[in-house]
Structure formats: C-alpha cells, structure tokens
Amino acid sequence: MIPVTALGHVTFETPDLEHQIAHYTQVVGLTVATREKDRAILATHLGDEVVILQHGAVQRCTALALHVDASIDLSAANKMLSGKGIKSERRSDVTPRMASALVFSDPNDTRVELYSEVQRLPRAAPPHEAAPIKLGHIAFMVRDPKQMVDFYTSMLGFRVSDWAGDFFAFLRCGSDHHTVNFLRGDEQRLHHFAFELKDWAHVQRACDHLGEKDVQIVWGPGRHGIGHNIFIYHFDPDHRVVEFYTELDQMKDEAAGYFEPRPWHKDRPQRPKVWTDFKAARLTWGPPPTPEYAGTHSKHTPSTTEKAS
Ligand SMILES: [Fe+2]
Structure with a gap:
C-alpha cells in the first residue's frame, strides 16, 4: 500500500x-x-x-x-x-x-x-476577493463505487468516511472528511470538483463575485449533511460542476475515529457511517438543488440529491 x-x-x-x-x-x-x-x-x-x-x-x-x-x-x-x-x-x-x-x-x-515533491510558486496577491485557498476534493461518477473504494483504500491508503446507502462513497486521505468521492452511475465521468474557501464570509464574497460575473449558482448556499460543509455550486463553460465550500468536517485524530465536534452535528460524536436518511445526508439546511444541478446526475442513479427531492 x-x-x-x-x-x-x-x-x-x-x-x-x-x-x-x-x-x-x-x-x-x-x-x-x-x-x-x-x-x-x-x-x-x-x-x-x-x-x-x-x-x-x-x-x-x-x-x-x-x-x-x-x-x-x-x-x-x-x-x-x-x-x-x-x-x-x-x-x-x-x-x-x-x-x-x-x-x-x-x-x-x-x-x-x-x-512527493513539487516546487510551489511564490505567494501572490489573490486575483479577486473570492479566490479559493486550495483544491479540496474530486467526485467521480463510476459504475462500481465499491470497486473504487476497495482500490483507493487497499492500494492508496484512503479511509472511508461515509457512505450514502451503497451508492455514494466519501474517502479521506488526511484530516478533511473527503478528498475523493465515488457515486454510482451508468457512465464514468467527473461528477464535480471542489475548492475550499476560508469561511462563511468568503463563501458570501464568492456568491457576490459569481453574481457580478453573471454565473448562476445552481445549488446553494446550503450545508450538506455528509461532511457538513457549507456549499455553493456553479457550472464552468464546459458544464463541469464546480463547488466552493467551507467548514468541512475534520478528523484530526484517526485513533479516536470521530470528526471534530461541531454545533450542527446531530450524531455526537460524529463517526463515519452509512447514511440511510438521504434527506439528512443531502442537507442540514438550504434550498433543494435546481433542476439544472439535478440534471447532472445519471437518470438511473439514486443519489442524495435525487432521493431526497
Ligand atoms: Fe463536493
């Protein structure tokens, strides 16, 4: 491994x-x-x-x-x-x-x-006030999420944070709740990818910035259940789904096996689990996804967004 x-x-x-x-x-x-x-x-x-x-x-x-x-x-x-x-x-x-x-x-x-080694660029002034601080996670639609989970855990040392049913897996390789996701679908493609912002105020600035650029927010702002991150999603010009998020659950102590306590956790302590309440998995609060966002899912795939809609 x-x-x-x-x-x-x-x-x-x-x-x-x-x-x-x-x-x-x-x-x-x-x-x-x-x-x-x-x-x-x-x-x-x-x-x-x-x-x-x-x-x-x-x-x-x-x-x-x-x-x-x-x-x-x-x-x-x-x-x-x-x-x-x-x-x-x-x-x-x-x-x-x-x-x-x-x-x-x-x-x-x-x-x-x-x-193991990459040369970093010199730190620069942010291009605008909503610029992200890191690439956070990537979600793939795959035919067999279990096969992908087996590969990423056994070969690359990822740990399972949560599953939604048996169709949506969240894997971590550090303290962030998830770094890669696998969602069952009838095709193999990117589902979405995500940039981390500093805090809620930074997400608000991103909302304003998207508005200024006439880019529609296709879902959010809201707080997911799984991972508990605050999120907004938009499409890039190739119709790729881009997420901005903050306040993702953190597991600082693998031996303890639970995520850092947060006021919005309903499980105390919050441990990795299989979520069967898809409405709770999808949202702690926030609006339902727009039809544009829901259309990014495979028609034949259950998901935390579709099942709860
Ligand atoms: Fe995400």
Whole structure:
C-alpha cells in the first residue's frame, strides 16, 4: 500500500481552452502558472498548482495528482504495483515543477500521478476577493463505487468516511472528511470538483463575485449533511460542476475515529457511517438543488440529491 497524504491537482481536457482559462482565472480566481500551446497550468494565489487544462476533442477529466510523503520510495511503489498487476511508469513531464511522478490508471481509467515533491510558486496577491485557498476534493461518477473504494483504500491508503446507502462513497486521505468521492452511475465521468474557501464570509464574497460575473449558482448556499460543509455550486463553460465550500468536517485524530465536534452535528460524536436518511445526508439546511444541478446526475442513479427531492 502506498499511503496518499493529499490531493495535488486535477487534469481536464477541454475543446475550448481559452474559455476555460478565462473562467478559472476571472471567475474562480486561479492564476496562470504555465501557458503552453495546448495546455495551461493554473495555481492558487498561495502557490499550489491545482488545475491543468489540456486541449482535447471533448471535455473530460483525465488525471488526478496525489501527494505521498517524501519517505515513500517511488521505485519500490512501482514494483509493488507491478506485483499487483498494475502497470505504472515514472514520468518527469507531469508539470515543469514536478520532477518525478509514478503514473498508473485506476479502475475508472483515470490516470493517477503520485508525487512527493513539487516546487510551489511564490505567494501572490489573490486575483479577486473570492479566490479559493486550495483544491479540496474530486467526485467521480463510476459504475462500481465499491470497486473504487476497495482500490483507493487497499492500494492508496484512503479511509472511508461515509457512505450514502451503497451508492455514494466519501474517502479521506488526511484530516478533511473527503478528498475523493465515488457515486454510482451508468457512465464514468467527473461528477464535480471542489475548492475550499476560508469561511462563511468568503463563501458570501464568492456568491457576490459569481453574481457580478453573471454565473448562476445552481445549488446553494446550503450545508450538506455528509461532511457538513457549507456549499455553493456553479457550472464552468464546459458544464463541469464546480463547488466552493467551507467548514468541512475534520478528523484530526484517526485513533479516536470521530470528526471534530461541531454545533450542527446531530450524531455526537460524529463517526463515519452509512447514511440511510438521504434527506439528512443531502442537507442540514438550504434550498433543494435546481433542476439544472439535478440534471447532472445519471437518470438511473439514486443519489442524495435525487432521493431526497
Ligand atoms: Fe463536493
């Protein structure tokens, strides 16, 4: 097992690179760290590379970079994966600031790029007052969430935080309640991905900023049940669902096995569990999702949003 400690960046292909760059800089508040003919690497103003936009025929999520501790020997990890029948290779071209990565495909055919060292950019002034502080989590729609959970827990050291029924899994690799999610669907694709904001006031500024840019909030603001984060969602120009969130549950002590107490927790202590009350899983408070947001789910997939609607 290769223990992952954090999410690095996500790579998307897009047929319209310019529109995507404009959205992620002007609306989301990232900065362009590297610009090549068919690729842009975007970073937070705090200096972390978080999104790679690559020109492609259709919009899709192709890769996920995950951080492992510097004590992990990537050559030994390569051998371990090979022993499990997983073909992996060393790459030095993931980003100009990442000297080396170990790359392989997960069962969903998403490329996983494991790295231990990446050069951070100098801290810069935020492009606007709603700019996010980090890339927080990525949710995938998959045919078999159990298979994905087995892979990410047994191969990459993720822990299960919560399940909604048997169709929506939330996995953590650090203290954040979830870093990757797998939602059962009849196709394999990105469901949404999320940036962390500092606090509720920061989310309010993001609402105002989206309004100023004429970008519709397609769900929220509200507070989820699972993870208890305050959230807002919007679409990027490729109709990708982008979440801004704050106040996600934190598990600071794995041995204790519960999330830090919060006033809005109904379970005390709040431990990982299988949620069967999908209405409670979906929302602690807030409006129901708009039809535009609900339309991002597979028609044949139960979800915390659809079941409770
Ligand atoms: Fe999310």
